[in-house]
Amino acid sequence: MxxxxxxxxxxxxxxxxxxxxxxxxxxxxxxxxxxxxxxxxxxxxxxxxxxxxxxxxxxSDVELPLTIKEKFWQDILHREQTLTENDHVSSYRFVHFSFQQNKVEPNLFREAIQSIFSKPLPILWLTDHQGILIEEQTEVLEESIAYNEIIDILMSDLYVKIRFFVGPFMTALGDAKQFYSRFVEGATTIFKYTDKQVISYKEAIPYLFADQVSDSFRDETKYFLLKEVLDDMELIHTIETFFACNLNITVTAKELYMHRNSLQYRIDKFVEKTGIDIRQFHQAATVYLALISKK
Known part of the structure; x- marks a missing residue:
């Protein structure tokens, strides 16, 4: 046949x-x-x-047998694999991806991703709409992909909303298995707190910390710090944008299409109502964590 x-x-x-x-x-x-x-x-x-x-x-492309490199990583991450001298990469990182279910075939996503990289990229699928990319670097000067620069291209090509959680580069293969399980769990957690389409591991730390505390503590934090402004959604949105713009008045005003003086008035209003000066780093950090808890 x-x-x-x-x-x-x-x-x-x-x-x-x-x-x-x-x-x-x-x-x-x-x-x-x-x-x-x-x-x-x-x-x-x-x-x-x-x-x-x-x-x-x-x-399905998800069901295809693993490539040599994918099988290597599958063994490292899910089996009691004994490492040898030949099992070595200079550095590697995990990148969790997810897209809307039933919106794009996995093989189309694979094609789009592979076209961006200069060499085959191991992909371990978790479901038919999410999985882990494993980006290896075997040369010191090899450049890594900036996912915030490629995501618009991918979404334009595939007509689907995509999210990336980009892990840190690691060097010890022996640490991969333990970190991988926490990383996959963390990817599920952080997108409950943020709408960002690309978020790095460093940026995700506050969300991961916030998720570790009890619901009662989060509720108390939210209430005692923000009770005077919780119902003012416009003001809350302004402060969240102010944080997203790194406490920069000019950038925040542009982002909100607002005059600097109007923005300054809203910030002063928040400070007056809560007694917390978010122009000071430590106080801003406290409010930032409270806003995460609110979500």
Whole structure:
């Protein structure tokens, strides 16, 4: 059967788990004897697709066997893997990604991501709409990807909202397993507190700390610090924007399309009502944590 299909679809390949990466732009099928076949999408018409589905089962990109590099990381992170002298990268980091469910096929997301990187990127899927990218650096001068610079390109290409939680670069493979489990759990936590589409591990620390305290303590913090302004949503939004703009009056005024004097009036109003001068770093930090608790 494969030989006959090959005559109709010259691009047809069988999946090779020893490959460094999955070929992009392919639609995958599995035969009755569990062989995985891929055909270039450009060769498949709507009529062809309907015909193929009568004797082949569609195969999700998420279900594809792992590449050599993905299997290496899967073993490191989920099994009692004994490291050898050859198991070495100069540095690595985990990047959690998520996008809206049922809005884009995983293989399209994979293609878009792989087109940005200069070499194959291991991807470990958690579900069909979220997973972990593993960015390795094997050379000291190798540049890392700035995810806040590529996210608009990806969302424009895929027409889907994407979020990235970018972990810190690490050097010891022995630390990967323990950190990975905390990192995946942290990714679920931080997006309960922020609408940012790209957030670094350093930026996420306040959210992770806030989530560790009890609900009662968060409620008390919110009430005792912000009780005089909790119902003033406009004022709260102003202060949140002020923090997002690093306490910069000029930048905040531009962000809110507001005159500097009007913004200064609102900040003075907040200080007067709460007794907390958010122009001072330590007091601003206290309010910032209270606002996180509010969420």
């Amino acid at each position: 494969i030989t006959k299909l090959k005559k109709v679809f010259p691009s047809l390949i069988t999946y090779d788990s020893n490959s460094e990466q999955s070929p992009v732009g392919y639609k995958w099928y599995v035969t009755e004897d569990e062989k995985i076949l891929g055909i270039d999408k450009n060769e498949i018409s709507t009529k062809d697709e309907a015909l193929l589905s009568t004797f082949l089962s569609p195969y």
